[in-house]
Each structure stands twice: as structure tokens, then as C-alpha cells.
Amino acid sequence: MSTAFHTTDAAGPAHGGAGSAIxxxxxxxxxxxxxxxxxxxxxxxxxxKSRGRDFWAVRNVYLDxxxxxxxxxxxxxxxxxxxxxxxxxxxxxxxxGSVQVRGRVASLLELGAGFHPEFSGRDNIRLNCSVLGMSDxxxxxxxxxxxEFSELGDFIDRPVKTYSxxxxxxxxxxxxxxVDPDILIIDEALSVGDEHFRGKCINRLNDxxxxxxxxxxxxxxxxxxxxxCQWVVLMDKGEILEQGTAExxxxxxxxxxxxxxxxxxxxxxxxxxxxxRWGSGEIEVTEIEMLDGEGKPAHAFTTGEGFCVRxxxxxxxxxxxxxxxxxxxxxxxxxxxGSNHHWRDKPIALRDVRAGESGEVEMxxxxxxxxxxxxxLTTFVYDHSKAAPTAIDHxxxxxxxxxxxxxxxxxGMLFLNSRxxxxxxSGDDVRTEESLS
Amino acid sequence: xxxxxxxxxxNRRLLGDFVVRDLRARYVGSSMGFxxxxxxxxxxxxxxxxxxxxxxxxxxxxxxxxxxxxxxxLCGITVWAAFGETLxxxxxxxxxxxxxxQKVVFPSEILPTFLCISSLINMCIGLPxxxxxxxxxxxxxxxxGPPEVMPVLTxxxxxxxxxxxxxxxxxxxxxxxxxxxALFTLGLGYFFAALNLFLRDVYHLMGVGVTVWMFATxxxxxxxxxxxxxxxxxxxxxxxxxxxxxxxxILIFGAWPDWAMVASFGAVGLVLLFLGSKFFxxxxxxxxxxx
Numbered sequence: 001m002s003t004a005f006h007t008t009d010a011a012g013p014a015h016g017g018a019g020s021a022i023x024x025x026x027x028x029x030x031x032x033x034x035x036x037x038x039x040x041x042x043x044x045x046x047x048x049k050s051r052g053r054d055f056w057a058v059r060n061v062y063l064d065x066x067x068x069x070x071x072x073x074x075x076x077x078x079x080x081x082x083x084x085x086x087x088x089x090x091x092x093x094x095x096x097g098s099v100q101v102r103g104r105v106a107s108l109l110e111l112g113a114g115f116h117p118e119f120s121g122r123d124n125i126r127l128n129c130s131v132l133g134m135s136d137x138x139x140x141x142x143x144x145x146x147x148e149f150s151e152l153g154d155f156i157d158r159p160v161k162t163y164s165x166x167x168x169x170x171x172x173x174x175x176x177x178x179v180d181p182d183i184l185i186i187d188e189a190l191s192v193g194d195e196h197f198r199g200k201c202i203n204r205l206n207d208x209x210x211x212x213x214x215x216x217x218x219x220x221x222x223x224x225x226x227x228x229c230q231w232v233v234l235m236d237k238g239e240i241l242e243q244g245t246a247e248x249x250x251x252x253x254x255x256x257x258x259x260x261x262x263x264x265x266x267x268x269x270x271x272x273x274x275x276x277r278w279g280s281g282e283i284e285v286t287e288i289e290m291l292d293g294e295g296k297p298a299h300a301f302t303t304g305e306g307f308c309v310r311x312x313x314x315x316x317x318x319x320x321x322x323x324x325x326x327x328x329x330x331x332x333x334x335x336x337x338g339s340n341h342h343w344r345d346k347p348i349a350l351r352d353v354r355a356g357e358s359g360e361v362e363m364x365x366x367x368x369x370x371x372x373x374x375x376x377l378t379t380f381v382y383d384h385s386k387a388a389p390t391a392i393d394h395x396x397x398x399x400x401x402x403x404x405x406x407x408x409x410x411x412g413m414l415f416l417n418s419r420x421x422x423x424x425x426s427g428d429d430v431r432t433e434e435s436l437s
Numbered sequence: 438x439x440x441x442x443x444x445x446x447x448n449r450r451l452l453g454d455f456v457v458r459d460l461r462a463r464y465v466g467s468s469m470g471f472x473x474x475x476x477x478x479x480x481x482x483x484x485x486x487x488x489x490x491x492x493x494x495x496x497x498x499x500x501x502x503x504x505x506x507x508x509x510x511l512c513g514i515t516v517w518a519a520f521g522e523t524l525x526x527x528x529x530x531x532x533x534x535x536x537x538x539q540k541v542v543f544p545s546e547i548l549p550t551f552l553c554i555s556s557l558i559n560m561c562i563g564l565p566x567x568x569x570x571x572x573x574x575x576x577x578x579x580x581x582g583p584p585e586v587m588p589v590l591t592x593x594x595x596x597x598x599x600x601x602x603x604x605x606x607x608x609x610x611x612x613x614x615x616x617x618x619a620l621f622t623l624g625l626g627y628f629f630a631a632l633n634l635f636l637r638d639v640y641h642l643m644g645v646g647v648t649v650w651m652f653a654t655x656x657x658x659x660x661x662x663x664x665x666x667x668x669x670x671x672x673x674x675x676x677x678x679x680x681x682x683x684x685x686x687i688l689i690f691g692a693w694p695d696w697a698m699v700a701s702f703g704a705v706g707l708v709l710l711f712l713g714s715k716f717f718x719x720x721x722x723x724x725x726x727x728x
Contacts, residue, residue: 031726040727041635086725090542093722110540118462130454131541 020064021183021214022088026097027061029083029238030054057083059238061097065231067182070215072229072246074222074253076260080238081218085109085185088216103182103214106132110187111172117161121152121171124160128175142178149200150174170197177204183214222253223372223408254302254406261300261402268400269299275397282319283353283381283392287312288399291364301368303405303415308364311379315357322350322392324361325380329397330373330413339363342384369415372405441546441714448544455551460558474562478518482511489657497659501599504574505689508602512567512688513656513681519560520622520677521647523553527626528633528643535728545724546717549626553619561615567688571602578602603691610694614683617703621676624709627717634720634727654678676705 032052034040039051058080065071073081086092088099089107114131115124125146129139147156150171155163163171184205205228208215219225225232225246232249234241234256242252292298293306301307309326325340341348341361377399382389410416420435445452464473489495490506497506527549537543574580633639654677655663663672672678679702683694720727 037636044635086539091539092725107541110536113540114534114537116458116462119458123458127454127458130451131537131543136450 072225075235106181107185265299279391321385327378605691620706624713627713
């Protein structure tokens with residue numbers, strides 16, 4: 001959290017006229033990296049060529065943020081979001097270019113920065129407020145509100161070191177929220193705390209917005225950004241890839257996220273599996289492939305799109321009654337779904353497979369009903385000729401894939417094709433409205 | 438240096454809060470609380486008295502009472518503690534507060550200053566012990582036994598007796614010393630605080646450096662010992678020796694300090710603060726990147 005005043009004169013520059021809260025032009029930030037720390041010192045005292053390399057965290061950024069707008073900045077980890085925020089806040093100085101900020105900035109880059117563990121919540125509120133640049137009168141006036149907002153109860157008089165992390169964050173946010181800035185910059189600070197407190201924070205943000213304040217919100221979660229911001233800035237490798245309405249940018253973001261997911265997942269799947277594989281080995285699953293709705297190999301899928309899992313197999317010995325199956329798990333190990341081609345209303349019976357035979361088995365669905373997350377497959381080949389099936393080739397955690405849900409309409413693990421009905425009665429008048437998923 | 442002063446003035450409230458917090462942090466969570474300001478130097482004194490006076494039998498004067506030596510040491514220890522503590526804490530203070538520097542628009546120049554003020558206040562709590570000691574032993578000189586008469590050594594430079602304990606109007610000069618000490622300490626503090634970001638080893642070197650410097654300064658032994666051995670130049674070039682002698686003149690012997698020495702100390706302090714703060718403020722925009 002911080003406050004800063006970098007105001008320009010009322011006339012302002014040609015661009016970013018009176019309506020803009022933040023105007024950044026040609027903004028770049030480079031960090032000099034050194035192989036050895038001592039080289040930095042040499043550079044300081046010795047003349048001559050620099051011994052370091054430049055790393056550009058932010059490059060050629062142009063931003064014109066209108067007063068009263070809510071802007072989201074998204075990008076993968078390391079895209080330069082936080083570096084950009086620090087530049088906008090004035091914590092770090094740009095290497096090239098300039099930032100003009102009109103109004104008082106409060107940034108929630110970190111909640112409770114500078115809390116002292118030995119002191120009580122009450123003492124820390126005072127100090128934190130004064131770090132944030134509040135005057136004595138302001139602190140005295142806002143103090144009760146801060147205490148009330150934090151909902152810490154008796155803990156307010158206990159040392160901060162006894163707080164749970166949730167309480168710590170609550171106290172930090174309560175102080176930060178009490179600053180009355182013109183521009184509020186938030187770096188994913190809201191993704192903490194319990195549901196109840198998150199709700200309060202979001203209310204607080206809505207109040208800010210309704211009061212016509214400018215909010216800059218940074219996240220790598222497209223869903224959160226979309227629900228909050230009209231204007232979205234997409235960053236990658238320090239540069240702005242695209243900025244525009246949430247709808248427009250989210251498509252681009254999704255495309256990139258899928259491409260990246262594909263890359264990451266295929267790297268995971270290429271690596272040799274550290275997970276167990278067992279069975280008698282008459283039949284071997286040689287390859288596992290996933291196809292997207294258009295039949296192209298993929299590792300990242302969108303919720304609702306068609307998909308297909310294809311297993312290639314090879315028989316090394318005669319087998320009487322092999323059955324192929326698939327288990328689908330979420331990355332935390334939750335068993336989501338399991339099925340095989342035998343236990344079905346209309347089973348496929350596979351009998352007397354001879355050594356040397358090979359083929360494919362496919363399991364497909366028209367719509368992938370999983371919500372965003374990482375999932376994995378376990379493949380089974382079991383011998384069903386016996387009363388209790390025995391393993392022929394069981395591959396635990398054989399294939400990993402990712403699901404991206406751009407719409408964020410439902411939460412949890414599963415997309416339900418549900419229907420909502422709302423009925424209103426006033427007197428005899430009944431109004432019914434229905435909504436499909 | 439003017440820029441520094443202006444910034445400190447602008448952030449004086451925050452500075453005050455930090456000083457209060459630091460003073461309280463010293464004692465919050467410890468049951469003896471404020472008492473430690475007094476107990477700590479006293480314990481130190483006992484250790485050093487034991488080592489230097491009894492084990493090593495350091496010869497302070499031809500005829501000296503134990504209480505004279507004790508007060509003489511205590512005065513040096515208290516002053517050095519404030520200086521050494523500020524110096525080593527300042528060196529690490531930017532790293533310690535990186536949370537603030539990296540996440541908040543924070544006037545980092547208040548950090549060494551608040552440490553210095555806090556230590557000086559702490560010192561001001563400790564120094565009255567010396568004064569009380571002087572008053573007590575003035576009234577009862579034989580409380581700890583009579584002066585011990587040392588056998589006269591042939592190579593000693595003439596008769597030297599420690600002057601008697603006394604207090605006087607020279608106490609009024611103390612604020613001048615406080616100010617000069619602050620300038621000197623801050624100058625070094627600012628310089629090393631910024632330097633430590635370039636090379637973190639500075640902090641560890643500082644730990645050793647402060648100790649070496651402490652033993653190079655006549656705190657536990659009389660300066661005459663060093664001079665007799667031909668190392669007088671070490672004292673002539675050690676500003677902390679100038680400062681501590683001035684404190685002793687005032688607090689133990691009730692005399693006015695050697696003003697030439699105080700003036701040169703103040704001048705060195707001013708130059709150091711000028712250079713130190715210049716370096717600090719020059720590098721300040723880089724701090725968030727260096728942490």
C-alpha cells in the first residue's frame with residue numbers, strides 16, 4: 001500500500017488529457033543482472049563497460065487509463081504485471097519513458113507491509129496508517145472504522161504474531177481500504193481470506209467504483225478480471241500484447257493460455273512417467289493421445305468442447321477377454337469419472353485377441369463437462385475372463401491435460417447442464433423466468 | 438544533506454512513529470522492560486571489569502580506586518554501545534525493511550535516522566547511571582575499597598593519577614556531543630546502509646569491524662597504554678576516541694571537554710554525513726531494484 005502524489009499541472013500534456021488518471025508513454029524498466037554480486041560494486045566505482053546484462057521487465061508500454069474506469073491487467077507469471085504496477089505507483093523509477101498520475105494512489109501490492117509482530121493490531125493500524133501517509137486527524141477519525149471492518153474482535157489488542165494468516169490479511173486490507181485514494185491499485189490481494197471477508201472486500205471495491213474512482217486490478221485469473229473490469233490489458237514478456245474490452249482481450253488470452261497449456265502439458269507427458277504401471281503384460285497400451293473437438297491432437301481443452309481419448313494397443317500374447325478402460329482424475333487425485341467399453345448398456349465384447357494384433361480404442365464425448373483445472377488419465381486393460389478382473393496393463397497417471405473455462409459461469413469441478421427458474425408472486429400475478437445453463 | 442534534512446522534516450511524524458516503535462520493541466515482550474537499558478550496560482561493565490581489571494590487570498594509573506575504573510569504563514561502554522549498535526543496525530536496515538521499500542512509496546532515508554535517534558535516547562537512559570555513580574562515589578569514595586597503589590614502573594611516563602570524580606557545569610556541553618555523535622554516526626550509517634545493497638557481505642564485515650574498532654578505542658584500557666607503546670597515532674586518528682574522551686571529561690571529571698577535539702569530531706561528522714547522505718540519496722532510486 002502506498003500513497004504517492006505525482007501530479008502534473010492542470011494543463012497537462014497533449015495526450016492523456018484531463019480525463020485520464022494514468023498516462024504512461026514509452027514506459028520501460030530494465031534490471032541489470034550480474035553473474036556475481038561484486039560486479040555490481042565494480043560497476044559503481046570503476047569506470048568502463050558494464051559487467052551486467054539488462055533484463056527488460058517492462059518494455060514500451062503505452063497506457064492511457066481514463067478517470068473512473070476499472071482496468072484489469074492480466075498475464076502469466078513473469079509477464080511484467082507487478083513491475084508495471086510498481087512503475088505506476090512510483091515505487092520504482094522507469095528506465096525510459098514517463099508516467100503521469102493524477103491523484104492520490106493507494107496500491108495494495110502487499111497487505112500489512114511493515115506490520116511489527118510484537119505489537120498489537122491497534123498499534124500496527126496506527127503505524128501502517130502513518131506509513132500510508134495519513135495525518136493524525138485522519139487516523140483518529142478512521143480508526144474505529146478500521147477496527148470494525150477488520151472484525152478481529154478481542155484480537156485487536158493482541159500481538160500480531162498471534163494472528164492467523166487470514167486475520168493478518170484482514171487487518172492489512174482494513175487499513176488499506178480506509179485510505180481514500182483517487183486511484184486504487186490491487187495486486188491479487190483479494191484472493192485471500194474467507195468467503196465472507198472476500199465479499200466485504202468486493203463490496204468495498206464496488207463502492208470505490210461507484211464513487212468514480214479509478215481501479216487497476218492485476219490478476220492471472222481471466223474470470224476475476226472479466227467480472228470486474230470493462231477494459232483489459234494483456235501483458236506478455238514485459239510488453240502489452242493487446243488492450244481492449246474484456247470480451248475482445250479474453251479471446252486472445254484464451255488462445256494463448258491454450259497454446260501455453262498445450263506446450264506445458266505435452267512437456268509433462270513427454271517426460272518419463274514416475275507413476276506406477278503394472279499388469280501381466282499380454283496387451284500393452286503403447287500410446288495415449290487426446291484430440292480436441294476438431295480432431296486435432298491437443299493437451300488443453302475448453303469447457304464444453306468435444307474431445308476424444310485414443311489409446312493405441314498391441315497384443316504380445318493371446319488374450320481371452322481384454323477390456324480397456326479409462327479413469328479421469330483431477331490433479332488433486334479426486335476421482336472424476338471412470339468407464340470401459342464393457343460395462344455399458346450396449347457393451348463391446350472383445351474376444352480372443354491374438355498375439356501380434358494391434359489397434360486403437362477411443363472414448364469420446366460431445367462436450368467436455370469439466371471446469372477449469374488440471375486433470376489426468378489412468379488407463380486400464382483388464383482381463384475379464386475371470387470372475388474378478390485382473391490387470392493386464394494398468395498405467396497410473398498416464399496422461400495429463402488441462403481444461404480452460406473462459407466463461408466462468410459455473411464454479412467447482414463440473415459443468416452442469418442445469419436450468420434455473422425464478423418465480424415471483426405479487427397477489428395473483430405470477431411471473432416466471434427461466435434460464436438455461 | 439539539505440535534501441536529506443528537508444525529507445526528514447517532511448516525514449518527521451513517520452520518523453517519530455518509527456522511533457517510538459523501536460524503543461517499545463526493545464522492551465515489549467521482555468518482562469524487565471525498560472530496565473534492560475540500565476541492566477545491559479551494567480552487566481557488560483561487570484564482564485569487562487573482570488577481564489581487564491582483574492585478570493589482565495590493566496594499569497590505569499599509579500593509584501586508582503576500582504570505582505573510578507568502573508565509571509570510566511561504563512561511560513565509554515554506554516557511548517560506544519549507541520554508536521556501534523546504530524552502525525551495525527543501519528547497515529542492515531534497508532534489507533530488514535525491504536517489505537516497505539519494495540511495496541510502498543516509502544522514504545527510506547528515515548531508516549538510519551530513526552535507528553540513530555532511538556540509540557541516542559537509549560544512551561540518554563544509560564548515562565544517568567554514570568552520573569549517579571559519580572555522585573555516590575563522590576560522597577562515599579571508599580565504598581568499593583581504597584585505591585590500589587600500583588608499584589611505580591620505571592618506563593611509565595611520569596606520575597599519572599586519575600583526576601578525582603567530579604561533576605559540574607560542563608554537563609551543559611552534553612547536547613553538543615549528542616549532536617556531533619549523531620552527525621558522525623549517521624554519516625557512516627547512511628553510507629554503509631546503501632553500500633550493503635551492493636554487497637551484502639558488508640553487513641557481516643560490519644560486525645567484525647565494529648568489534649575491532651571498539652577494542653582499538655580506549656574503552657577498557659587507558660589511552661596512556663597505547664601511547665606508551667608507540668601507537669599514539671591510532672588514537673590521534675580515531676574520532677571515537679575524541680568523542681569518548683570528551684564524554685569522560687564531562688561526566689567523570691566534571692571538566693569542560695577539549696573543544697578543539699570536539700570541533701574536529703564535529704567537522705569529521707559533518708563531512709561524513711555530507712558524503713554518506715549524498716551516496717545514499719544518489720542510489721536511493723535504485724533501492725527497490727537492488728533488494
